[in-house]
Amino acid sequence: MRLLAVFATLLAVAAASGRLMTMQEINERRLEAVKRWQTSGSQNVKSGGVQNITFTNPKASEFYVEGKSLPLVDFDVGPSWAGLLPISNSPNETRKLFFWFFPPGPQGSLDDLIFWTNGGPGCSSLAGLLQENGPFTWSWGQAKPTVNQHSWTNLSSVLWVEQPVGTGFSQGIPDAQNEDDIAAQVVGFMQQFLEVFSELKGKKLYLSGESYAGTYVPYIANYIYENPSRLDLSLQGIWISDPLISWYVVQQQIPTADFVKKHASLFSFNQTYMAHLDEMAATCNYTGYMDKYVTYPPKGLLPLPGDSTNFAQGCDIWTDIHNNALIINPSFNIYRIWDTYSLPWDVLGFLGTQSSIYYNLTDVKEAIHAPVDTEWIECTLTHVFPNEDSSSPPALTVLPSVIEKNQRTVIVHGLADFIITADGTRIAIQKSVRNGLQGFQTPIADDSFIVDGVGAYGSMHSERGLTYCEVALGGHMLPEFAPVASFQIMQYLMGFRDTP
Structure with a gap:
């Protein structure tokens, strides 16, 4: 994104007075925009923190979580239900997924x-749930949790599921060989979930996730469409943000040198290293790839830069850049490159800055019916695919047909994400064929994503069932770094607004 647009996003222009708005005024306008939506046209309004919802199956009470007494949370988050459920109804099933559901x-x-x-x-x-789109948030650097004004529970019920087997509190021995196995396990779990919480049967379903969930979600959606009788929910659409939908060489390696040049002041590499980077990119056939192949419409098939789906020997340019970025700034954050200072304290320990992880506190485990003897780690050291994931990327397999069957499909990318770059996602989209045509046929307009009460906040484009949004300053965990924009895009996916 152009430097001018970055400043426009950061400061915003007050049209009435011609002066620059303060960050406090910008935040106030963001909140006003959300409040305006919340008070217009929304149905089923009830008093209190959540809507009245009752589950008649006595087993549901075993999962009930009292929102007034969550440890270290000094406000009522409302009723919720959490715990473990098996991925099948077999009496010998030992594989269980952990969930937390909020009405x-x-x-x-x-x-x-x-x-x-x-x-x-x-x-x-x-x-x-705790740091992105849940009803309460305890993000990086926060001393204590706060109410999340942009929780997706302000839109509908939300179900957070720890999957695959081996993730978080989930139990059992991982045995998934590919994404079809994952999809079958998730749908099996959802069947058990709906038996307990049967009042949710028949609801409209929206699958969402980030990062590697860019692979999970399309395959789960495809499985649901191919097995319509297995799940008593009506799948409407999917959201995937900063997603892995193609080969790593496509989404990490090809665009990375150009990404560094766009953000040269943040990387602060010297001329010698930049010359090395140019030479490496040229040797690996990465130079000029975007200009030559990522056209609107595409001029033909977009080739891989080497002779395989992996990067060639000596062409891991992403790791080379990352290692050298850490020499200059040991706190370099691949998830949001604007974070150039020391990494903040993190209650979940993901940044390595906290010894007492919230979900490992015994009273927290007891409150949410998690297994007390399980050590919770944000990203498990267990191989959830014991023999690696054998599935091909969804952009080349199931995603096109899923887009064709969905009411709406949203792909979102934060422009400050380095681990998977937005240009890599553009390449993946332009390589993919759906509805008889390859990629987007018309260009993505700059500064075309408008956030209520804020203004231009990136770029977006809708075509043939797919909406793609790029969010300025947003990092890899987009609902955490850009909550207002994410909330607005989710409104669009669910049909609560006509444009993102």
Whole structure:
């Protein structure tokens, strides 16, 4: 994104007075925008923190979580249900997934259900709940949890699931060989979930997730479409943010040198290293790839830079850049490159800055019915695919047909993400064929993503069932770094607004 647009996003222009708004005024306008939506046209409004919802199956009470007494949370987060459920109804089943379910807030829809999974593979969705889109948030650097004004529970019920087997509190021996196995296990779990919480049957379903969930979610959606009788929910669409949907060489290696040049002041490499980078990119056939092949419409098939789906020997340019960035700034953050100072304290320990991880506190485990003897790690050291994931990337397999079957599909990318870059996602989209055509046929307009009360906040494009959004300053965990933009895009996916 152009430097001018970055400053426009950071400061915003007050049209009435011609002066620059303060950050406090910008935040106030963001909140006002959300409040305006919450008070317009939303149905099923109830008093209190959440809508009234009752589950008649007595087993549901075993999972009930009292929102007034969550440890270290000094406010009522409302009722919720959490615990372990098996991935099948077999009496010998030992594989169980951990979930935490919240009903909608006062303005949320009772007709919809959002499913959220983090990526990894093997990263916990409870991190997404606590630091991204849940009803309370305890993000990096926060001394204590606070109410999340942009919780997705303000839209509908939300179900956070720790999957695959081996992730977080989930139990059992991982045995998934590919994404079809993962999809079958998730749908099996969802069957057991709906037997306990049967009042949710028939709801509209939205699958969502980030990072490696860019692979999980399309395969889960495809499995649901191919097995329509297995799940009593009506799949409407999917959200994948900063997603892995193609080969790593496509989304990490090809665009990385150009990414460094766009953000040269943040990387601060000297001329000698930049010359080395140019030479490396040229040798590996990365130079000029975006200009030559990522056109609108595409001029033909987009080739891989080497003779395989992996990078060639000596062409791991991403790792080379990362290692040298850490020499200059030991706190360099691959998830959001704007974080150039010491990494903040993290209650989940993901940044290595906290010894007492919240989900490892015994009273927290007891409160949410988690196994007390399980050590929770945000991203497991266990191989959730014992023999690696044998599935091909979804952009080349199931994603096109899923887009064709969905009501809406959203791919979102934060422009400050280095681990998977937005240009890599653009390449993946332009390589993919759906509805008889390859990629987007018309260009993505700069500064075309408009956030209510803020203004231009990136770029977006909709075409043939797919909406792609790029979010300025947003990092890899997009709902954490850009909560207002993420909330607005999710509104669009669910049909609560006509444009993102």
